[in-house]
Structures are given as C-alpha cells and as structure tokens.
Amino acid sequence: MCTLSWQYQADGLHLLFNRDEQLTRPIALMPEVVTDNGVTAIMPIDPQGSGTWLAVNERGQVWCLLNDYAAATSTIAVSAISRGLLVKQLAHCRNRQQQDALLQQDKLQGYAPFNLLLFTNLQEPEQWYWDGQQLKQYFAVRSPxxxxxxxxxxxxxxxxxxxxxxxxxxxxxxxxxxxxxTAKPLNSFMGIAMQRATTQTVSTSYLHLHRHGVTFKYWDGHPREQGKQANSETALSWSQPCESSYSGFQPLLLPAVLAKTLPQVAAKLPRWQMRCVQHCLAERRLNSALQQLSLLPDQHFCDGALQYLGITPQVIACRWPAAQSRPVFICNHPTGGLDGLLLIALLQKRYPDLQVIANNVLLAVAPLAPFLVPVPVFAKSATAIPLLVEAFASEQPLLIFPAGRTGRLNAQQQVDDGVWARLAVSLSRRSQRALTLLHIDSRNSRLFYALAALRKWLRIDVNLEMLLLSREMLNPAIKQPKIFVDIPMHQIELEALADTDWQRAQRLKQRGMQLPAIYKEQQDAAGYTSCGRSTR
Structure with missing residues (x-):
C-alpha cells in the first residue's frame, strides 16, 4: 500500500514515495550507499525481506516498487520470494541487458503481483506490471x-x-x-498519507534528481509524527551528467514551413486555399499543444505529448540490442506523426543518442530537431542518399520507416503501409549493422480510411486524407497501442531472408505484420514470450 508521485521542474525531477505497511512489520533501515557488482546505489532496507522498495543508482536510474493488491486477490500462488530483492538486483545491474534478463515472465514466477517503475536520466518512467502470471510493460505513465x-x-x-x-x-x-x-482525499483511511487500525504510512522518501546527481531525504514514521528535518539525507553523483535542453515555444506556421520546404507550391497557393489547408491541419490546436509542451525539456517532449493525448502504449519485447551494437530499428507506419512520437519516447530511454531518419518538414517542430536526420522528401532522391549513407556510417542508433507513407486499409482490412524501400536493408548490410524489426499495432479513424477509399474510387491522385493526419494525431483512434519488438537480426540472418534487398525488405514487412500473432502463439504455447525466431 504505497503512493508514488513525481513532477519535473526547471531544477530537475522531484520524486516522492510513501511506504504503507502493517504496524507489526519491523522498522526499515535508513537509506545507505551500497556498492555491488561495480554499481553504487542508495536504498533503504526492509529487515524482514532484506530487500527495498526504492533505489537510485549512479547511472541515473530510480527503481520504485509498489505491491499490487487488485491482482493479488485473483492470484492463487503465494510469493515465497521478496519483491524487494528484485529491486536490489535491478539497481546494481551494469546495463539494461542484465536488467532485461531479470524482467522476463519465466524469471518472475516466484513473485507476488507488483507495479515496478523505472526513471532513467530524468525522463518519464517505464512501468512493468506483473499480475502473478503475465508481465506487461508500459511507458508515458502519468503521476501518481x-x-x-x-x-x-x-x-x-x-x-x-x-x-x-x-x-x-x-x-x-x-x-x-x-x-x-496529507490525509486527503476525504480521510486518512484512503488518504495519500494513510492511517488505519493495522496499517499506516510508515515512511516518506523525497528524491531530488538534478543534472549532477541526486539528494535522497527520508522521514521515518507516519507524516503526523515526522518533523520538518529529515531523519536521513544522502547524496549521490551520477557517473555521467544528465543534460537537459529547452527549445522553447516556436509556433508551427504552415506558410513559413511551405516557403522553406516547397517554395514553388507556397508561391502558387492562393491565400484562401492556404487558410483552408491550415484549418484542415488544425494549426491552432497544434500550436496550443506545442505551447503547453514547450515548458518541458526536449528529452520529455515525446513522453509529454503522449500524456497530453492520453495515450499509454504497451511494449511487447523480450530482447533488445545493445547500444554498442549500432542498432538500426525499422518499423511500419500505421498512423502518421504519432508513430514517431511513440518510438522516440520508447527508444530514447535506452538509446539517448538515437537519430530518426525523417521528413525534413519535421524540423519545424523544434523539440524534435535534436533527434532527426532530416531527409528532403520532396527533393530528388539523389539529394537524400549522401545524408543516409553518412547516418548509417555513424555510431548512433537509427530509426527509419521504410514505407515512407502512412498505412491504408488493404483488401483484408489490415492497415498496410505499402511497399517498403530496400534502402534501410542495403545500408544496414553495407555498414555491418544489426537490424531490429518493430511493429506498431494501431490505426487511424474510420473517417480517414473512408476518405482514402472514396478518393481511390474517384481516381483522385492527390492524397486528400493526408490533410486529416494532424487531427488524427490530436484525436487518436487507439489510446493503448501495442509496440512489438522482434529480436535483433544480424548479417547472416538478414542475408538468408531472400536473394535481393528489395525482397528482404518485403519479407521484413510481412514478418512485422505477423508479429502480434507470432507473440500470441508463443505465449499461449509456452506460458511466456519466447525469444526464438519463428519459422513463419
């Protein structure tokens, strides 16, 4: 029974945690600095289970554990392993690969249900929810x-x-x-700081995470008994500083964007047509959202945008490539600009120097500019090739949408983004990069697909439905999209897919569309998601 809350301010992340426990449970030990496996962390210790519910390490990670009683009522198995021991192990892992190995369904069978949150480098948290049988992962989680x-x-x-x-x-x-x-709302029975006959809030932790490190303040006892001065105050420096940048609010104005990217079109477009296009693109609503999100650091922009839109994505993955392997991520493109927000928010938590190969028009959105390798889509293809070759030759992780267009419904009523370009496969092979396939299971509104079908029936070449993409992003049809992550594909596997790079690209597209079914079949058969490559 706990409450975790947080807020990002100009001076960093402020995180607070109330631990609620039975009055008969032994008093926890004060937070102390512990070094294990070469990683230093601060954590209070529960003497009964020898674990912890809150830990922050020198790598800029904060792990927070809350028991889940809603799932516990329907779970038959009783935990024999302290959940707090898992937090200790995670806090002392040297890299994300070690942590991923611990957060697998087959490794959690001995634990009772829990909610586990990870804050990395002052970013919004990732969340793992374990109900005793199935593990689910989310991001863009809102406080508290x-x-x-x-x-x-x-x-x-x-x-x-x-x-x-x-x-x-x-x-x-x-x-x-x-x-x-506070004991509110209503009373101490259900208050944020709670107090009942046999249980109550037994401690309050306050962490201030800033550019250089963290200050951990700890108050023992119920808040009514706590003094103004903390019982314990400990500090820890990051092994690497956590940098934040602010682009501020820069309005998105269609005439200026067109004048920069398509000057010939902008010169010929009458004022009334320009205004009609601005209205269709919901320019005012976009700028209102951008103004609100501009208060956040650039690193929080995508997470903040997803929270603003009320989207809580779920991630289904069992293995991620190491950051040192220069990974390339390729993904389908079902909904438009929202796909980029989803994947940047997800990937930048693991790969802070991620670069996204995208339309240069997106440079108009200032907080996205640091993540972009801008490609002039409307220019001749020869202009983009040197930029792409340079990006693939670099050490930075890359994200690319090979289709280059938003998906439409095909004859089987599936969201299909068309033929995938071979360039991502060709350049990955040439630069000896591992390639990881992602698949976003989402869609736009019925209106979008109806307009696309009507345009096609009328044999209109201009993609009129594209004018709706801004509105589709501001009013997402799917609030809980799923992102499937395939295991990394190395050169020998990529070569074996087909005879040509174009064929390889289409095979990858086909596998991506099959990933939801593949993961479900593996989970139904084995009880947990397998990391093996399917024979499909």
Missing part, C-alpha cells in the same frame, strides 16, 4: 501511481484524482512534499 489493500481500484483512483487537481506547473517542491503527507 498508488496501491491499496482495501478497495484496490477505488482508493488509488481517488488519490490520482486529488493529486492531479492540486498539482500545476507552478507547484513547488515544498508543496509537493506537503501534498504527499
């Missing part, structure tokens, strides 16, 4: 996250509602701490 042994769905929902109406952009760190200690 809470659990309760009584009324396990109602009370956390009330706490979330109360916290969100009380917190704004102007809320200070002191006010956040005060809110974490």
């Amino acid at each position: 996250v809470s659990s309760s042994g009584r009324w396990p769905k109602l009370i956390p929902a009330l706490r979330r509602w109360y916290w969100r109406i009380k917190v704004s952009d102007s809320t200070t760190a002191e006010q956040l701490l005060h809110l974490q200690r």
